Amino acid sequence: MSAVGLQMACVAGLLGLTVLALVLSRSKSSTAVLYGATLAVSAVALIGSLRSLLGDPANITAMTLPVGLPWLGAHFRLDALAAFFLVVVNLGGAAASLYGVGYGRHEPTPHRVLPFFPAFLAAMNLVVLADDAFSYLLCWEFMSLASWALVMAHHRESDNAKAGYIYLLMASFGTLALLLGFGLLAGPAGDYGFAAIRAAPHTPYAAALVLILTLLGAGSKAGLVPLHVWLPLAHPAAPSHVSALMSGVMTKVAIYGFIRIMFDLLGQPAWWASVVVLFLGGITAVMGILYAMMEKDLKRLLAYSTIENVGVIFASLGLALAFQANGLKIFAALALTAALFHVLNHSLFKSLLFFGAGAILTATGERDMEKLGGLIHRMPLISFVVLVGCVAISALPPFNGFVSEWLIFQAVLQSPELPQWALKIMVPAVGALLALAAALAAACFVKAYGVAFLGRPRSVATETAHDVDRCSLAAMFILATLCLLAGILPGLVIDALAPITTEMLGGNMPMQAKNAWISIVPIAQSKSSYSGLLVMVFIATSASLSVYFIHRFASHALRRAPAWGCGFSDPTPAAQYSGTSFAQPIRRVFGTVVFGARDHVEMPPPGDIRPARLRVELHDLIWEGMYAPIAAAVGLSSEWLNRLQFLTIRQYLSLVFATLVTLLLVLAIWS
Amino acid sequence: MVVISDITVQGMQMLLVLLLAPLLTGFVRKVKARLVRRRGASVFQPYRDLLRLLRKEVVLAENASWLFRVTPYVTFAAIWVAAALVPTFATGLLFNWTADLIAIVALLGSARFFLALAGMDVGTSFGGIGSSREVMIAALAEPAMLLIVFCMALVAGSTQLSTVANFMASSDVGLRVSLGMAVIALIMVALAENARIPVDNPATHLELTMVHEAMVLEYSGRHLAMIEFGAFLKLLLYVSLIACVFLPWKIAVFGTGPLAYAIGTAAYLVKLVIAGFLLALFESGTAKMRVFRVPQFLGAALMLGLLGTLLLFVSRSF
Numbered sequence: 005m006s007a008v009g010l011q012m013a014c015v016a017g018l019l020g021l022t023v024l025a026l027v028l029s030r031s032k033s034s035t036a037v038l039y040g041a042t043l044a045v046s047a048v049a050l051i052g053s054l055r056s057l058l059g060d061p062a063n064i065t066a067m068t069l070p071v072g073l074p075w076l077g078a079h080f081r082l083d084a085l086a087a088f089f090l091v092v093v094n095l096g097g098a099a100a101s102l103y104g105v106g107y108g109r110h111e112p113t114p115h116r117v118l119p120f121f122p123a124f125l126a127a128m129n130l131v132v133l134a135d136d137a138f139s140y141l142l143c144w145e146f147m148s149l150a151s152w153a154l155v156m157a158h159h160r161e162s163d164n165a166k167a168g169y170i171y172l173l174m175a176s177f178g179t180l181a182l183l184l185g186f187g188l189l190a191g192p193a194g195d196y197g198f199a200a201i202r203a204a205p206h207t208p209y210a211a212a213l214v215l216i217l218t219l220l221g222a223g224s225k226a227g228l229v230p231l232h233v234w235l236p237l238a239h240p241a242a243p244s245h246v247s248a249l250m251s252g253v254m255t256k257v258a259i260y261g262f263i264r265i266m267f268d269l270l271g272q273p274a275w276w277a278s279v280v281v282l283f284l285g286g287i288t289a290v291m292g293i294l295y296a297m298m299e300k301d302l303k304r305l306l307a308y309s310t311i312e313n314v315g316v317i318f319a320s321l322g323l324a325l326a327f328q329a330n331g332l333k334i335f336a337a338l339a340l341t342a343a344l345f346h347v348l349n350h351s352l353f354k355s356l357l358f359f360g361a362g363a364i365l366t367a368t369g370e371r372d373m374e375k376l377g378g379l380i381h382r383m384p385l386i387s388f389v390v391l392v393g394c395v396a397i398s399a400l401p402p403f404n405g406f407v408s409e410w411l412i413f414q415a416v417l418q419s420p421e422l423p424q425w426a427l428k429i430m431v432p433a434v435g436a437l438l439a440l441a442a443a444l445a446a447a448c449f450v451k452a453y454g455v456a457f458l459g460r461p462r463s464v465a466t467e468t469a470h471d472v473d474r475c476s477l478a479a480m481f482i483l484a485t486l487c488l489l490a491g492i493l494p495g496l497v498i499d500a501l502a503p504i505t506t507e508m509l510g511g512n513m514p515m516q517a518k519n520a521w522i523s524i525v526p527i528a529q530s531k532s533s534y535s536g537l538l539v540m541v542f543i544a545t546s547a548s549l550s551v552y553f554i555h556r557f558a559s560h561a562l563r564r565a566p567a568w569g570c571g572f573s574d575p576t577p578a579a580q581y582s583g584t585s586f587a588q589p590i591r592r593v594f595g596t597v598v599f600g601a602r603d604h605v606e607m608p609p610p611g612d613i614r615p616a617r618l619r620v621e622l623h624d625l626i627w628e629g630m631y632a633p634i635a636a637a638v639g640l641s642s643e644w645l646n647r648l649q650f651l652t653i654r655q656y657l658s659l660v661f662a663t664l665v666t667l668l669l670v671l672a673i674w675s
Numbered sequence: 676m677v678v679i680s681d682i683t684v685q686g687m688q689m690l691l692v693l694l695l696a697p698l699l700t701g702f703v704r705k706v707k708a709r710l711v712r713r714r715g716a717s718v719f720q721p722y723r724d725l726l727r728l729l730r731k732e733v734v735l736a737e738n739a740s741w742l743f744r745v746t747p748y749v750t751f752a753a754i755w756v757a758a759a760l761v762p763t764f765a766t767g768l769l770f771n772w773t774a775d776l777i778a779i780v781a782l783l784g785s786a787r788f789f790l791a792l793a794g795m796d797v798g799t800s801f802g803g804i805g806s807s808r809e810v811m812i813a814a815l816a817e818p819a820m821l822l823i824v825f826c827m828a829l830v831a832g833s834t835q836l837s838t839v840a841n842f843m844a845s846s847d848v849g850l851r852v853s854l855g856m857a858v859i860a861l862i863m864v865a866l867a868e869n870a871r872i873p874v875d876n877p878a879t880h881l882e883l884t885m886v887h888e889a890m891v892l893e894y895s896g897r898h899l900a901m902i903e904f905g906a907f908l909k910l911l912l913y914v915s916l917i918a919c920v921f922l923p924w925k926i927a928v929f930g931t932g933p934l935a936y937a938i939g940t941a942a943y944l945v946k947l948v949i950a951g952f953l954l955a956l957f958e959s960g961t962a963k964m965r966v967f968r969v970p971q972f973l974g975a976a977l978m979l980g981l982l983g984t985l986l987l988f989v990s991r992s993f
Contacts, residue, residue: 447813523772539756539773559733
């Protein structure tokens with residue numbers, strides 16, 4: 005069987021599981037079986053796509069199915085780029101299925117989740133495989149609808165219906181933008197096959213419109229600011245393993261769409277396109293993480309952090325566009341490799357963190373961080389793997405998040421080679437924004453971990469929590485191990501990505517596998533290197549040396565005592581530093597501008613025994629300035645049109661007559 | 676044989692930073708005391724403090740977790756590795772190419788990440804206030820640091836510290852305005868990162884404006900010793916960093932033999948003395964600023980870094 009045939013067989017298997025789940029899912033015992041079957045199919049698809057990625061890059065397989073548009077058929081094709089994204093999709097899918105074997109048992113309404121879960125996976129596989137605009141859009145819409153159904157799984161919980169509604173609106177808007185974009189790409193001849201689009205020349209005007217439409221379509225799905233509003237509502241509303249898929253994987257499928265159109269279908273990019281993408285990427289990264297910093301709900305915090313990471317990826321893609329537009333192929337390859345590496349990394353640690361949030365939700369029933377605390381004592385294993393995820397997402401060595409950030413900074417440092425002044429000045433500024441986002445991400449995850457896992461328990465449910473089942477733990481430990489492996493052996497990942505950059509850009513980074521001490525050297529010109537393995541070995545050695553010396557020579561005495569409260573021990577756990585108070589310094593520095601943040605102190609008059617209150621006022625300026633006016637305008641106009649429903653028959657007749665006359669007049673003037 | 680001698684030199688560097696770090700802090704304290712006409716403690720006092728702390732028992736808060744007990748070792752190890760990777764007396768040591776400046780900054784970030792978590796672990800307000808302010812300062816210092824790195828990399832063509840130092844030591848650099856801006860910005864960042872005046876006061880306890888000391892308030896005994904030692908090392912690291920990039924005078928090149936190393940070490944000691952003296956002089960003459968003035972201070976560092984970079988674009992000879 006050809007490589008693409010294997011993938012299509014796996015997709016068929018997933019669709020078959022969907023049908024099976026429709027029949028079986030009402031019985032509780034079928035949950036583990038169905039997730040197990042999904043795991044098996046995803047694992048086969050993962051192995052198949054890994055083989056395609058690591059195998060001969062020239063071996064591009066395609067297949068055509070006689071469905072879809074009659075004169076076109078449905079084309080599917082598996083090249084290196086698709087193979088890489090299939091690895092990301094199926095790795096996430098397999099991990100989520102393994103997690104689901106355990107987590108799914110706690111699902112009160114399995115028949116609302118089980119049928120859509122394999123369908124969602126199948127749809128994401130199909131989007132990546134599609135090789136003509138019609139199948140692409142069809143599968144894209146299928147993916148949106150399957151994920152929408154999963155978002156609505158718990159539709160009776162407050163706000164979930166609203167989340168689903170906004171998601172549906174934004175998804176339709178995004179598809180519309182992509183539809184128009186593909187229409188422009190297909191040109192007047194209207195050939196929707198990707199091969200034809202790739203071969204056809206595109207005028208600069210059309211290319212500009214396609215860029216804008218792709219940014220609207222793929223960007224709204226990926227969560228680019230200001231199109232991100234649905235994401236922090238919809239991702240957390242789904243069950244946690246689906247949240248992990250939506251945040252870790254579906255946003256990546258949207259990024260795949262962007263890469264496919266901008267780097268593959270559209271041909272040589274114009275340099276100003278990169279300015280737009282860089283700008284949006286930098287803003288998205290900083291805004292996303294600032295939103296996350298202000299958030300109290302653990303899953304929404306993770307969703308906002310996804311927006312940050314999408315911003316980082318887009319900034320790196322913008323760099324790749326800038327270098328590619330100026331013919332600097334090696335630098336473009338470096339930037340694209342960094343972006344793809346970050347795609348992989350983010351799918352690993354974001355899935356891990358959403359699984360952790362799901363485990364907390366199972367154990368305590370809480371998503372609000374201000375009601376958690378002290379979980380490190382109750383859930384030792386979960387707290388350990390989540391710590392790994394937090395370190396990785398904060399871009400700290402020796403984990404994987406740092407490697408991709410490092411590669412992006414190396415690409416940023418090559419910007420003096422760019423001839424355009426706008427880019428020369430802009431790229432360092434975007435680099436500073438990315439550094440700001442990375443530092444804020446570390447702050448944000450200190451907050452998330454510190455408030456949820458450390459300190460004293462803030463609620464009764466938290467005091468009685470305990471570690472979750474083995475399948476969930478296994479899924480999380482596998483992801484954590486992969487985070488570490490990608491961090492200490494980055495050369496292998498970079499080499500695996502080389503066929504993609506060759507295919508998309510016509511250049512690739514030097515092969516890394518033969519470097520001494522498996523360090524990575526991005527390009528000869530940068531003269532910089534980094535070896536994750538050695539850094540880890542050094543840290544491990546020096547930590548064990550210091551532990552040895554301390555335990556050999558220092559006092560062993562240890563006494564437990566009450567915490568030092570400086571003369572006033574806090575009486576209740578509620579008096580601990582909370583997430584909101586942890587965010588206060590950063591809210592004060594950035595929030596006054598970005599969120600219009602104000603702290604109000606309500607001090608009762610002297611003699612009054614009411615407690616004083618501190619109220620924090622935050623505004624989502626993007627929602628209030630952009631979406632609320634649109635919603636108000638739609639509401640107003642529909643209210644106005646509503647009057648048409650309550651007219652008398654004479655008024656309706658005169659309306660019909662007036663319309664007829666107007667149309668005839670228009671016709672008369674026209675001709 | 677060559678490998679063994681290489682490893683010996685690398686090991687010497689690691690030991691050197693370890694041995695010199697408390698001395699530098701002691702020297703700064705001594706000079707500060709002399710400047711206000713006090714006699715001050717001996718320059719060796721930090722060693723005695725560390726030994727005393729090692730002999731004391733650890734008093735652990737009742738709900739402190741394993742993370743709290745592991746953190747001192749993790750932070751110490753991360754800072755030690757970072758300090759060992761900055762060239763001190765010689766450039767191009769065996770493992771110098773393991774990490775470039777960005778990675779060294781990130782290693783310090785790892786140390787801070789764990790320390791901030793440990794501040795949250797016991798669940799008192801002091802730890803939280805210290806952690807939250809520490810991460811705010813870090814969030815502001817890191818973009819400034821990146822622009823400084825950018826400025827340096829534009830001049831020297833690399834982010835690898837040994838390469839940068841060798842380039843700066845060569846005669847064809849000369850005086851440049853942009854490098855001047857970068858060094859001022861780097862000093863500002865270093866003051867903030869090391870919790871020195873005017874950003875934080877290393878000598879206070881139980882003051883509401885303190886940052887670093889509040890975060891580590893719960894630590895005692897051997898744990899506190901590791902954290903203090905880490906802080907000493909971090910100060911030495913930043914001094915070595917500024918010295919090797921902007922004052923690579925007499926720094927030895929790897930493999931030039933013991934005599935060059937001896938000269939390099941002597942020059943390094945001279946640089947430490949100068950830097951320690953200047954730091955003490957600056958700290959004695961400055962007041963600590965309010966914590967919410969720090970963003971402006973670090974914003975100025977960011978702007979200097981950006982300006983330096985832009986000047987380099989305008990003309991390579993600035």
